[in-house]
Amino acid sequence: MSRAPRAQELGIIGCHVCGLVCRAPAGEDAACPRCGAALHRRKRDSIRRTWALLVAAFILYIPANVLPIMRTVSLGDIDDNTIISGVVELWVKGSPSLAVIVFTASIVVPMTKFLVLGTLLVTTQRRSGWALRQRARLYRAVEFIGYWSMLDVFVVALLTALVRFGFFSQVGPLPGVVFFGLTVILTMFASMSFDPRLMWDRSDDD
């Protein structure tokens, strides 16, 4: 396969905001001459930042799942729901297909993000040349699906606003939903701070 040149080898740098291609500046803090954004050869401290955000997100994901996210009070009867019990209830009483969607957004997507970003970080740190194209595709997928996990947070918010029938029926948020929202935001920051170019920096064989 013919070897396509990389910007680093040619001594050029692309602005991540406006796409202008410049000669790489000598110092570290140059600004793009067209849009004024800071120019970086690679995202700063990418691996360390991504690890920190990912670990923090994972720690918060535990209370997000263990603690209830929503309380339903009807006729004095209190019913607290966790993410998983909400999915089960939706499956039993409502619609199994939506239960699958909520399960995917709340459990599968965050777990996939932890696994994929963790794998990308470890393989990148080891300068591994394993399955580079597939890893690149995994990263793009994680970036794309990230924010859909916010689904359950918005469901709790809407039900809280809607179900206001006093003694007959009331819905309110519980702390689990805050932890879950924070998890989603931190995983989004984590995938943004990962620099996929680092995966390819090791490789002279592609």
Place this chain on the structure above:
Amino acid sequence: MSTSEHGLSSSEATDVVPAARLHASSGPLLICEHCDTVHRGHALVRGETMRCVRCGALLARYHALDADGMLALVLTALIVFLIANVWPVVTLGLGSQQSSATLWGTILMMWKQGTPLIAVVAAATLFFFPLNKMLMLGWVLLFARDGRRAPGFAAIMRTLFHLQPWTMTEVFVLGALVSIVKARAYFDVQPDPGIWAYGVLTLLITVFSGIDLRRLWDATEPDA
């Protein structure tokens, strides 16, 4: 090559020379953001996309819409956004009682119920960020129609870039559908105009997500 009028401090950038223009004879250089591979761009035909030869990431795609078309889309989205926010999304009924929710009713309720953080996240990702995105884009496009750069162009384009991942209207629409199904087990559920407006808004957002705003830089290049 004059760059000083684009609102950056010239002292920081004196040693930075745009290289793309040096090779302007045979198409601009495109650098893949995902693996740093350098490509030579070329004009694309309808439906064509350009992908990175090394990692497969999308580099460029054909755009059917010009600045006029994009401005029309933005104005449509603004009107629909207004409808979506003024009318309630859903109404629940229990016996003779009725209860309906708008986006702002939802945000304020989360604030009052002891989860201000969620209220702030919802207000930002569902109201302030999408609204600002549309207003800023509309402003920039108003000038881009005649190939001009709006006042504040560079700062606005940088802000738009950073806001990009933080608007979640589509997720809210799916959340509304899930809420309706959940509530249907216990209440009479009646969808309101807001939900339809949100549905249309989601379609518009999908159209928008395929547009690479970077081309506005080239379209408004002063010495192009």
